[in-house]
Amino acid sequence: MTAYSATLAIDEELRARRRAGEKVLHLGFGEAGLPxxxxxxxxxxxxxxxxxxxxxxxxxxxxxxxxxFFARRGLATEPEQVLFAPGSKALLYAxxxxxxxxxxxxxxxxxxxxxxxxxxxxRTLGVPVPAEAGGVPDPDxxxxxxxxxxxxxxxxxxxPDNPTGTVARPDHVGAVCEVxxxxxxxxxxxxxxxxxVHSGARAPSPAEYLPERTVVTTGLSKSMALGGWRIGCxxxxxxxxxxxxxxxxxxxxxxxxxxxxxxxxxxxAHVLAEPxxxxxxxxxxxxxxxxxxxxxxxxxxxxxxxxxPPEAGFYLYPDFEPLRPRLARQGIDTGAALAAALLNxxxxxxxxxxxxxxxxxxxxxxxATSLLYGDTDARRWESLRSDSPAGLPWVAGSLAxxxxxxxxxxx
Amino acid sequence: MTAYSATLAIDEELRARRRAGEKVLHLGFGEAGLPxxxxxxxxxxxxxxxxxxxxxxxxxxxxxxxxxFFARRGLATEPEQVLFAPGSKALLYAxxxxxxxxxxxxxxxxxxxxxxxxxxxxRTLGVPVPAEAGGVPDPDxxxxxxxxxxxxxxxxxxxPDNPTGTVARPDHVGAVCEVxxxxxxxxxxxxxxxxxVHSGARAPSPAEYLPERTVVTTGLSKSMALGGWRIGCxxxxxxxxxxxxxxxxxxxxxxxxxxxxxxxxxxxAHVLAEPxxxxxxxxxxxxxxxxxxxxxxxxxxxxxxxxxPPEAGFYLYPDFEPLRPRLARQGIDTGAALAAALLNxxxxxxxxxxxxxxxxxxxxxxxATSLLYGDTDARRWESLRSDSPAGLPWVAGSLAxxxxxxxxxxx
Numbered sequence: 001m002t003a004y005s006a007t008l009a010i011d012e013e014l015r016a017r018r019r020a021g022e023k024v025l026h027l028g029f030g031e032a033g034l035p036x037x038x039x040x041x042x043x044x045x046x047x048x049x050x051x052x053x054x055x056x057x058x059x060x061x062x063x064x065x066x067x068x069f070f071a072r073r074g075l076a077t078e079p080e081q082v083l084f085a086p087g088s089k090a091l092l093y094a095x096x097x098x099x100x101x102x103x104x105x106x107x108x109x110x111x112x113x114x115x116x117x118x119x120x121x122x123r124t125l126g127v128p129v130p131a132e133a134g135g136v137p138d139p140d141x142x143x144x145x146x147x148x149x150x151x152x153x154x155x156x157x158x159x160p161d162n163p164t165g166t167v168a169r170p171d172h173v174g175a176v177c178e179v180x181x182x183x184x185x186x187x188x189x190x191x192x193x194x195x196x197v198h199s200g201a202r203a204p205s206p207a208e209y210l211p212e213r214t215v216v217t218t219g220l221s222k223s224m225a226l227g228g229w230r231i232g233c234x235x236x237x238x239x240x241x242x243x244x245x246x247x248x249x250x251x252x253x254x255x256x257x258x259x260x261x262x263x264x265x266x267x268x269a270h271v272l273a274e275p276x277x278x279x280x281x282x283x284x285x286x287x288x289x290x291x292x293x294x295x296x297x298x299x300x301x302x303x304x305x306x307x308x309p310p311e312a313g314f315y316l317y318p319d320f321e322p323l324r325p326r327l328a329r330q331g332i333d334t335g336a337a338l339a340a341a342l343l344n345x346x347x348x349x350x351x352x353x354x355x356x357x358x359x360x361x362x363x364x365x366x367x368a369t370s371l372l373y374g375d376t377d378a379r380r381w382e383s384l385r386s387d388s389p390a391g392l393p394w395v396a397g398s399l400a401x402x403x404x405x406x407x408x409x410x411x
Numbered sequence: 412m413t414a415y416s417a418t419l420a421i422d423e424e425l426r427a428r429r430r431a432g433e434k435v436l437h438l439g440f441g442e443a444g445l446p447x448x449x450x451x452x453x454x455x456x457x458x459x460x461x462x463x464x465x466x467x468x469x470x471x472x473x474x475x476x477x478x479x480f481f482a483r484r485g486l487a488t489e490p491e492q493v494l495f496a497p498g499s500k501a502l503l504y505a506x507x508x509x510x511x512x513x514x515x516x517x518x519x520x521x522x523x524x525x526x527x528x529x530x531x532x533x534r535t536l537g538v539p540v541p542a543e544a545g546g547v548p549d550p551d552x553x554x555x556x557x558x559x560x561x562x563x564x565x566x567x568x569x570x571p572d573n574p575t576g577t578v579a580r581p582d583h584v585g586a587v588c589e590v591x592x593x594x595x596x597x598x599x600x601x602x603x604x605x606x607x608v609h610s611g612a613r614a615p616s617p618a619e620y621l622p623e624r625t626v627v628t629t630g631l632s633k634s635m636a637l638g639g640w641r642i643g644c645x646x647x648x649x650x651x652x653x654x655x656x657x658x659x660x661x662x663x664x665x666x667x668x669x670x671x672x673x674x675x676x677x678x679x680a681h682v683l684a685e686p687x688x689x690x691x692x693x694x695x696x697x698x699x700x701x702x703x704x705x706x707x708x709x710x711x712x713x714x715x716x717x718x719x720p721p722e723a724g725f726y727l728y729p730d731f732e733p734l735r736p737r738l739a740r741q742g743i744d745t746g747a748a749l750a751a752a753l754l755n756x757x758x759x760x761x762x763x764x765x766x767x768x769x770x771x772x773x774x775x776x777x778x779a780t781s782l783l784y785g786d787t788d789a790r791r792w793e794s795l796r797s798d799s800p801a802g803l804p805w806v807a808g809s810l811a812x813x814x815x816x817x818x819x820x821x822x
Contacts, residue, residue: 004658005665008467029464036462044674045456049788051447051639053440056419086497086641086668093667097530115666119508121532228462228673230497247415254416255526256504257497261672262639263455377460 006111006355014349025401026371027296028349030162030315032225032289033370034384035377037281040224040267047266054262056254057246058084058233062265065272066233070216072274073194075207081236083249084260084268088192088219088232089116092156094252095215095234096120098245099186101153104145106137108317108356108364110162110190125149126357133308134317135161136168139175146183154186159203160193160312163356163366165293167197167311170204177209186245187214193313195223195282198290203312212237215245220271222313223282231264233272284384289314289370292383295390295399296369303406314370317353320363326411327363334360346405372398417522417766425760436812437782438707439760441573441726443636443700444781445795446788448692451635451678458677465673467665468657469495469644473676476683477644481627483685484605486618492647494660495671495679499603499630499643500527503567505663506626506645507531509656510597512564515556517548519728519767519775521573521601536560537768544719545728546572547579550586557594565597570614571604571723574767574777576704578608578722581615588620597656598625604724606634606693609701614723623648626656631682633724634693642675644683695795700725700781703794706801706810707780714817725781728764731774737822738774745771757816783809 003009010028017024057063063079070077085091093116096103103117107126117124127137127145135158137145146152157176160167168176180187189206197203207214219232234249236242253259260268271278293310300307300318307318320327320338332338335352342348342365353364373383374394383389390399414420421439428435468474474490481488496502504527507514514528518537528535538548538556546569548556557563568587571578579587591598600617608614618625630643645660647653664670671679682689704721711718711729718729731738731749743749746763753759753776764775784794785805794800801810 004467004662005669008464008665008669011464012466031464033463036460041456041459044459045452048452048455049447051637052444053419053422053442053638055423056415086672089666090668112666119663119666226462227464228670230669230672251415252530254419255500255523255530257501257668258416258419258641259639261497261641261675264672 003115005115006351010349010351023347024343025348025398025405027367027369028351029371030368031227031370032222032285032314033373033380034225034285035380036226037277039277040271043267043270044263047263050262050266052262054259054265056250056259058082058260059262059265059269062269062272065269066235069272069274070235073202073205075205075216075235077235078238081238081242081246083234083236083246083253084265085232085234085253086230086257086260087221088190088217088234090257091217091232091234091249092116092188092190093119094249094256095188096122096154098248098252099154102149102151104137104142104149104152104155104185105357106135106156106158108134108163108353108358109156109158111355113156114357123151125152129164130172133161133166133168133172133311134164135159135166136172136176139172139179142176143179146179152183152185154188155180156188156190157206158190159206160197162193162313162315164308164317165310165313165315166308167203173204173206174209177206181210181213185213189214189216191216191218192222194218196286196289197312198286198293198310200283200286207235207237212239212241220268223285224271225285229264229267231260231268233268288373288384288389291389292372292395293369295395296367296402299399299402299406303410305406314368316367316369317364318367323410324363327409330411335362335364336360338363339365341409342405346408348402348405414526416526417762421760421762434758435754436759436809436816438778438780439762440782441779442638442782443633443696443725444784444791445636445696446791447637448688450688451682454678454681455674458674461673461677463673465670465676467661467670469493469671470673470676470680473680473683476680477646480683480685481646484613484616486616486627486646488646489649492649492653492657494645494647494657494664495676496643496645496664497641497668497671498632499601499628499645501668502628502643502645502660503527503599503601504530505660505667506599507533507565509659509663510565513560513562515553515560515563515566515596516768517546517567517569519545519574519764519769520567520569522766524567525768534562536563540575541583544572544577544579544583544722545575546570546577547583547587550583550590553587554590557590563594563596565599566591567599567601568617569601570617571608573604573724573726575719575728576721576724576726577719578614584615584617585620588617592621592624596624600625600627602627602629603633605629607697607700608723609697609704609721611694611697618646618648623650623652631679634696635682636696640675640678642671642679644679699784699795699800702800703783703806704780706806707778707813710810710813710817714821716817725779727778727780728775729778734821735774738820741822746773746775747771749774750776752820753816757819759813759816
């Protein structure tokens with residue numbers, strides 16, 4: 001039985017609780033809760049006449065725009081290396097299906113990699129991430145794990161990372177790519193949060209370190225908050241290996257989803273060309289995500305919880321280990337029990353680390369901060385334009401709710 | 412290696428040949444070549460603000476509209492039985508992946524069923540269709556085949572059918588469902604052409620005959636010519652078996668594509684509610700598809716080729732067997748050689764029956780007639796409104812091209 005994606009499931013549950021009148025703080029879901037800019041909505045409307053199937057990999061315009069997007073990030077790209085799909089999730093599944101061998105994952109890592117591997121009939125092997133940042137396994141532990149894993153075929157790296165909200169350092173990415181290359185692995189580089197490094201810096205791409213064997217996936221769900229539009233794209237490496245894999249992926253795409261909806265391809269062509277208004281919009285989103293993630297982080301550390309400082313996206317991965325004795329007295333001794341107590345006793349919805357492949361007994365949860373920007377488009381726009389969004393009443397109110405919950409949880 | 416879907420591949424090839432200046436008659440691809448009504452385009456534009464992921468199965472509005480759509484066709488349906496996806500193709504894949512056992516297919520049948528089964532690691536078993544109509548195997552041959560196929564788990568039925576453009580009779584569907592039920596098979600009823608029976612009659616649904624084990628898939632790609640918008644939907648049966656399968660499918664959906672794009676769900680909610688303008692548009696499309704398919708059919712029969720009369724959709728499945736001696740003298744002795752000769756010597760693009768699982772030596776090809784309605788939206792609207800579309804210059808010109816090709820091929 002394929003379990004419903006844990007992140008999508010908690011989103012539906014928390015929304016249902018709210019509809020039923022419960023006061024719930026929604027820290028469970030990585031939906032970038034921001035409105036659609038008018039110019040982007042207009043692109044969709046203008047493309048409504050496009051009802052033909054078109055090429056499976058995407059229109060020439062969309063693929064050229066994506067090639068330009070990658071080239072501006074130091075990855076020279078031909079349009080023929082690009083493949084669009086209804087979400088980067090679909091591309092990740094197709095990659096796991098297409099590439100030979102078992103799947104090596106950072107631990108913790110995003111909920112769907114392991115589920116997709118199971119659907120594709122593949123085994124997974126989790127390798128812990130270091131303390132500094134998530135999304136990339138510890139290189140020494142990776143090398144050791146691969147010695148006993150002759151069937152390993154691919155390594156998934158998430159830079160920037162979900163669930164930890166951190167960005168692996170270049171030397172760390174380089175060291176892991178070196179190990180992967182030595183073992184003949186392919187790398188799937190999930191860069192869906194690539195535009196959301198809070199400092200505005202460029203995250204290191206594995207494609208810089210193992211260029212001929214790294215596939216990059218990205219999309220507009222996070223940077224542009226267009227998760228509900230399902231726009232994903234992949235960059236295959238140049239060269240014979242990449243060409244064969246592109247053909248294989250396009251074949252899989254042609255038999256599962258045919259193509260990304262044509263009006264959505266028009267939107268992608270517009271956004272990935274990065275006109276000034278798009279750059280400014282994403283820069284404002286980046287500032288907002290950073291400010292609110294830092295404010296939430298401060299609540300956790302003030303409560304005595306360990307937590308890596310947020311660097312990108314809108315996630316935190318607090319570790320309640322320092323509170324273990326206090327929590328044990330309340331019957332809380334696993335991440336799942338912790339998440340359940342936070343939700344049922346304190347009205348705070350988060351996901352246990354176990355959903356991300358972490359050890360069940362670890363007192364870690366994944367916290368998403370992107371649904372705090374307001375319940376109306378007017379508030380979301382105000383959050384986006386604010387110099388101190390954590391002080392806006394609806395954000396401050398959520399922070400107070402969290403503070404009270406953590407205080408009560410400490411007992 | 413997953414081959415690129417044959418229908419999508421020939422579409423890209425024929426369009427590339429045209430761009431290169433070749434005069435090619437495009438009879439290769441089942442894209443319903445009609446424009447988007449203004450009211451439907453407006454629905455998409457109005458839904459541009461919907462950028463949240465939403466429920467995996469679809470919004471309450473879209474699911475309620477789909478439930479009403481099915482109920483008006485005699486299949487009482489609760490919204491909870493419905494699941495939307497980016498195309499019914501994605502749902503067919505998820506079904507083949509989710510249901511246990513091997514896949515029994517009519518022979519010939521649509522190109523993607525067997526390819527999807529291969530992707531899902533399943534075997535397929537083709538059972539010939541009778542002479543009267545395609546999409547449903549001969550019941551006696553099915554019963555015989557199942558005696559030697561203990562691992563068969565599901566049967567795909569296509570009513571109305573692609574590639575034959577015919578509609579199985581109710582007693583035939585009933586007999587096959589009876590055999591399937593006796594063997595404990597699940598039925599996947601692909602009803603994507605259900606709205607396009609030329610007479611306006613209702614095609615028999617397998618869900619009427621094996622209600623507790625039949626899943627119906629449909630979408631807006633054919634009836635509304637919205638193939639490039641990727642809107643598909645499934646109706647799961649009521650009862651425990653259907654509920655479990657719905658949960659399993661939703662789980663798979665949550666890990667591969669998350670949800671149908673929210674603006675597309677809004678379009679689905681509008682269209683499936685069937686306001687009068689939508690009904691009239693589909694009725695006009697149905698008349699056009701019938702008139703042009705009959706005119707193309709007349710060209711094949713005039714050339715001495717056997718062909719079932721078209722009853723639904725926009726396909727013909729001519730059998731050149733009566734011309735075998737003449738074709739043999741030109742070195743044509745397979746369906747693939749016939750399709751190649753038609754394209755390379757006579758500028759007519761069709762697909763060989765082999766792509767649909769038919770015997771390679773059979774001189775059968777699949778002919779799609781839906782791209783003859785004009786190369787501009789103005790011409791397509793004129794075709795749609797015409798009382799005798801086969802007489803419009805662009806349609807008549809294509810018919811003349813086909814006539815000349817068949818005359819030359821006869822030698």
